[in-house]
Amino acid sequence: MSFSASVILLLSPRWRRMANRFKNSKRDRLRTPFLASLIIALWVVIYIVFVKALAYFTAEEMFGTIAATKLLSMLLMTFGFVLVISNIITTFSSYYLSADLELIMAGPVPAKSLYSARFIETLGDSSWMVLVFGFPVFLAYGRVFSAPWSFYVLSFVTFFCLLSLVTSLSIFIVQNLVRTFPVRRLRDLFVLVGILVFIGVYLIFRMIRPEEFLNPEGFASVMDYLSIMSESSSPFLPTTWVMFVLKPYITGYGHDQIPYYLALLVLAALGAFRIAGHNHELVHFVGYSKAMESKGARLSKSRTVAVLSRVLNAVLDPPTSKLVMKETLLMARDWGRLSQLLLLLALILVYLYNFSVLPSLDSPEATMSLKSIVAFLNIGLAGFVLASLGVRFLFPAISSEGRAFWILKGSPIGLRRILWVKFFFYLVPMLILGLLLVIMTNWLLGLGTFMFVLCTATVALLTMGITSLSIGMGVLYADFKETDPNQAFAGFGGLLTMLYAALGVAAVILLEAYPIYKYLLAQFFHRSLRTQDYFFMGAWFVGALLVAVFLMIQPMRSGLKHITELEI
Known part of the structure; x- marks a missing residue:
């Protein structure tokens, strides 16, 4: 040949x-x-x-x-x-x-x-x-x-x-x-x-x-x-x-x-x-x-794993602690994802470095207004960073179980608990990363209290919504036959998840844009906000909160319904 x-x-x-x-x-x-x-x-x-x-x-x-x-x-x-x-x-x-x-x-x-x-x-x-x-x-x-x-x-x-x-x-x-x-x-x-x-x-x-x-x-x-x-x-x-x-x-x-x-x-x-x-x-x-x-089984037999197992058994009920332990071992054994996490951390350091070299303005009022605008736009950037992390690391969370998922599905633990354990397991590092991004950038910009709290709360809500969306969509597009589950994010489901996450982030930013505009305008011209301004601003903030809550609840509900009816 x-x-x-x-x-x-x-x-x-x-x-x-x-x-x-x-x-x-x-x-x-x-x-x-x-x-x-x-x-x-x-x-x-x-x-x-x-x-x-x-x-x-x-x-x-x-x-x-x-x-x-x-x-x-x-x-x-x-x-x-x-x-x-x-x-x-x-x-x-x-x-x-x-x-x-x-x-x-x-x-x-x-x-x-x-x-x-x-x-x-x-x-x-x-x-x-x-x-x-x-x-x-x-x-x-x-x-x-x-x-x-x-x-x-x-x-x-x-x-x-x-x-x-x-x-x-x-x-x-x-x-x-x-x-x-x-x-x-x-x-x-x-x-x-x-x-x-x-x-x-x-x-x-x-x-x-x-x-x-x-x-x-x-x-x-x-x-x-x-x-x-x-x-x-x-x-x-x-x-x-x-x-x-x-x-x-x-x-x-x-x-x-x-x-x-x-x-x-x-x-x-x-x-x-x-x-x-x-x-x-x-x-x-x-x-x-x-x-x-x-490679042997040195990790599962290590002293660190034994100590972690005892701690989890002390604070959680036995089924939940075993599920958390399983997720921890799966993550620790997948050095491919850990290496990519190192890459993302390096890029995040560069991301923070860019904020540290932003040129300052001469006028204090103009500087604070401009920095508030930059911080508000940074919510979108942080949201897209978290969305990409969710698609890459959280979307394959169900597919990574492979054909062995039928064991979990047939167990008396219940699919609802399995999904929510995965949600909270991945939510913790996602929250740490998201809050680190927004708090560090806000600190580098020197924001006032109102914008600092608003940006931090918004990113926290978006993080919970993106975590739910990534896991829920991962259930809807789970492929238990995939030889390399970590590649599941590159398919249609991963692309759709990224699109939905981008739309969710954009919707929250657009709903918060009007009240932020009114607040910055009042600050720039040293004016007090009227009662009706507070009312309309509150209404827009409630709308943004509802979008974030929808992202937190609906994907997990849809995923649970789908996986319950799925035959493996």
Whole structure:
């Protein structure tokens, strides 16, 4: 069998599975046009936002082109970093943890064919989100700067080379790490990855230096400001090479450097692909053999688990304490999710760092009003962060039980208790994280008491609603046959959960916008609120509270009804 035929054969089961699901499932046939329309709508929104922003930049003769170039550089660096993390996480599953590898590794499959087939799958699985968000950005740049067709062709070629290069480097890194670290000590490996993630995020933001170009008044001269804004990123980064290929279409000069950086990208992508492939032939079998080794039961027999079990038995009734203990052990054993949690914590630190470098205003009244507005908008940002956490970690909570869920369903504990134990188990860390986000940002902004309490209470209510929504939707779209339940969030149910959570957060923010506006207006003009103002403000706040309560109650009720009638 030829090389290309063997690669196609290895890829065909996945393609056929997708085709059969679309062919045999009416539900999947309805999903496709819905998802397509949703992606198109997202493209349109991103395209319009970037066209407006770039048009605003170009209106400034001196700073416009430099600002647009800097924005593209920041986006490329962000895309590159997201690709690295996504590829590293996906490579573990594709090359070592996938359920079909046991059959493939036992057969006469050439190493080159396996590497190439898994390379294609890894590239697609890890890059689709960046492609969804990146496609309209390049269209917007081409539209605003009236770029010729060669700009779009080069954008596609350079971006594909970047995707291929990052995938090859990630595969090379993961396979050598797995060979070096025994899989039974996988925790150490993921901790190392988490540390590297934090260092990478920190270095990227230090290279971008957002706090410096946000405040041009702090520079000695206009030329100092321009030099900071036009300063390029490290020339050793592939994202910088992509930038130098596309930059001449924005600035209007430097076209002679396009062939050099284009050739550098293509050769680097091809070279990295070949090097990673050769490395795969040398080390993959050793790493896969280690991945099949038993990790033992050291965790469940540890002294810490025994102490925790005694504490839970002392404060909870026996069935509830056993359920909480089960959830704790499942979470502690899933180092894949813990490594992603380290990544999220690193990103949250950067999120808080951005608030610490916001430029201050001279007028105290204006500063307090502006900071109150920023804090109010931060509710939305925190809500979307919590929604993404809920979809990633809480949505698969039921599916992770697998076929063993029939044991829980048939037990005398009751499904209602099982669902509510999961709700409160995940609510505690979600509340801690949500309150940490809002309290730290409010403290960094120096808010007054009213806005501080309002923002904190709103985020607490949204956290409870998002937790309920994620678990309830996870019940409605539970897949107990999924070989990797942690991937359940990437399906239609996960997307729908994210959409509902976004709508819930938006509804609460819109309902609170009017009373916040009235309050800030009164504060800015030093006026007292009238009785009717308090009445209308209270009515809007009650509306926001009802939306949050609906998010807390209805998803769990629907999920309980569905799981009770479900036959496993």
